[in-house]
Amino acid sequence: MAPAENKTTANEGVETGLGDAVDMDTFNQILEMDDPGDHEFSSSLVFGFFEQVEETFESMDTALAKKDLDQLSQLGHFLKGSSATLGLVKVRDGCEKIQRYGKNENVDGSAEPDSELCLKRIREALITVKTDYQDVERTLKRYYEKSDKDMGDDD
Template sequence: MSSPQGGGSGAQQHSDEEERYVPDIYSSDKQHKLQQSKLVDWAVFSEILQMDEDEEGFSQQLVETFVSQVEETFEKIEQYLKEKDLEQLSSSGHFLKGSAAALGLTAISGECERIQNYGHKVNFDNFSQKKEESGKSVSENGDESESKSNGTSTKDGESTTTQTSKSESQNATGKSVTKKERDDDDGDESRDGFWIAAIEDALSRAKDGFVKTRKALDEFYA
């Protein structure tokens, strides 16, 4: 019986990506470290680096321009979140996704794709706010108990003043929302609040990816 065809070509393709030509100005150690970070698509980014042979520093200029675009667009996204402008949020996500993907910056482009889709109310990755929440409210974690009589909470025998009532919390824009409003938005895709929460999650992850990617690229170009 003959063996399945195509297995060897996949391995060869992977090897080719690992050994893509990069100008000698970038040490192999730096290349390896950036590849191992999993923050960039090396097949794409290495092609950008090849342009440095014709114009020294060209790739770094592209990265610096992108950094400025990201910082400016993140500010716009935060404003659109306050305004709950899903159309502009989707447009901003689409813009950054394209710019990041063109440079192979996958840690950013993936989260911007989420913003783009959520702005169009497309839950393509089955986002659930309840699953994504990492923090717990004072009334949920059991570490603090709230006094109904004086509005203080007790932790390890010490009394501290609570900042919000038991039934209220604050969203990412600083606006107080009741527990009922938060629960209603958690899984109801017909409510704009669900999509705003999804975009807030994607933006938070995009910012984290941006910080890590920028640090990795700074070290690469140093």
């Protein structure tokens, strides 16, 4: 094997497994806060985020049914920040769209006076965000399961 392919640190392994859904500079900073030999800190953040996302999606669905653009914008902003903290770029970007549409804006920040069009765009963006979230959730769960098994070999 070429030296570049033979790296064995946990951070290098996750880099190749998460693709473009995760900003590795951000995620590696979180992994660096873990104690050597375990991922207790980072996994608690990630799995806490998973719970937070499910609750936020439920609130978004309710706000969408009520056509509450302001609430949708707030929820989009909240989830955008949480996902950005972990480096989950696709989820972050989708939530930014929801935030903007909830403010009656286009993605470029220009005004969009048609609230029904904004609601339609939020519905579409929410479908994409949920799909992107499910993909990254699956990938991160696999990463932590593999990491736990690899670290458990020392017991």
